[in-house]
Amino acid sequence: xxxxxxxxxxxxxxxxxxxxxxxxxxxxxxxxxxxxxxxxxxxxxxxxxxxxxxxxxxxxxxxxxxxxxxxxxxxxxxxxxxxxxxxxxxxxxxxxxxxxxxxxxxxxxxxxxxxxx
Amino acid sequence: xxxxxxxxxxxxxxxxxxxxxxxxxxxxxxxxxxxxxxxxxxxxxxxxxxxxxxxxxxxxxxxxxxxxxxxxxxxxxxxxxxxxxxxxxxxxxxxxxxxxxxxxxxxxxxxxx
Numbered sequence: 001x002x003x004x005x006x007x008x009x010x011x012x013x014x015x016x017x018x019x020x021x022x023x024x025x026x027x028x029x030x031x032x033x034x035x036x037x038x039x040x041x042x043x044x045x046x047x048x049x050x051x052x053x054x055x056x057x058x059x060x061x062x063x064x065x066x067x068x069x070x071x072x073x074x075x076x077x078x079x080x081x082x083x084x085x086x087x088x089x090x091x092x093x094x095x096x097x098x099x100x101x102x103x104x105x106x107x108x109x110x111x112x113x114x115x116x117x
Numbered sequence: 118x119x120x121x122x123x124x125x126x127x128x129x130x131x132x133x134x135x136x137x138x139x140x141x142x143x144x145x146x147x148x149x150x151x152x153x154x155x156x157x158x159x160x161x162x163x164x165x166x167x168x169x170x171x172x173x174x175x176x177x178x179x180x181x182x183x184x185x186x187x188x189x190x191x192x193x194x195x196x197x198x199x200x201x202x203x204x205x206x207x208x209x210x211x212x213x214x215x216x217x218x219x220x221x222x223x224x225x226x227x228x229x230x
Contacts, residue, residue: 004160034217043204044161044220093160095218106218108160 002028004096006109013084013116020080021112023094029074030096034106035067038091050077074099084116119144119207126225129199135192137224139205142186148209150181151218152190154201161204161220164190195228202226 056069068080129135
């Protein structure tokens with residue numbers, strides 16, 4: 001099956017620093033990728049839709065200048081949490097939609113646990 | 118997208134069938150029913166999807182009522198590794214960039230010995 005890989009799996013950073021999370025589709029092309037955030041005991045919340053070669057589309061309430069998304073190729077999207085604060089600590093998950101498929105087929109990465117201290 | 122309603126939690130004995138219900142009474146004619154699950158601290162995993170016919174794959178079976186207002190995901194022989202949160206999602210098939218999945222609260226399935 002199709003594989004989506006996230007890196008790193010977990011990261012601890014100091015408050016005020018920036019953290020970059022990578023999302024790669026390993027064996028398929030993905031024009032569209034999605035970034036989610038999940039707080040403990042809560043469901044996944046969509047943050048933004050990442051489109052290859054164009055600007056990301058952010059969900060209401062998500063600060064685009066704080067969560068920078070770059071989708072430079074058909075297999076890689078990155079999420080950078082800028083000036084991270086403890087309240088940004090969360091589980092970040094990406095998903096990739098395989099191109100040229102008839103039905104809505106989304107594959108998810110294993111997630112990145114961010115802890116800001 | 119149509120809203121879904123699932124029980125918050127369910128228990129199932131290992132080896133028995135786990136039947137997870139989902140109500141989607143406002144589903145539209147072009148909307149599919151998708152099931153994903155999320156094992157603790159992992160990304161969601163696709164299980165199965167369907168439009169109106171019952172579907173079966175190596176992981177599970179999906180039973181959709183004739184009026185399509187509800188469905189049931191069946192894990193025929195649950196194992197401890199099936200302990201997870203199961204999400205029922207209703208979404209129109211869309212090949213555009215707006216083809217995002219919206220997750221509800223899901224059902225926390227606990228499989229026990």
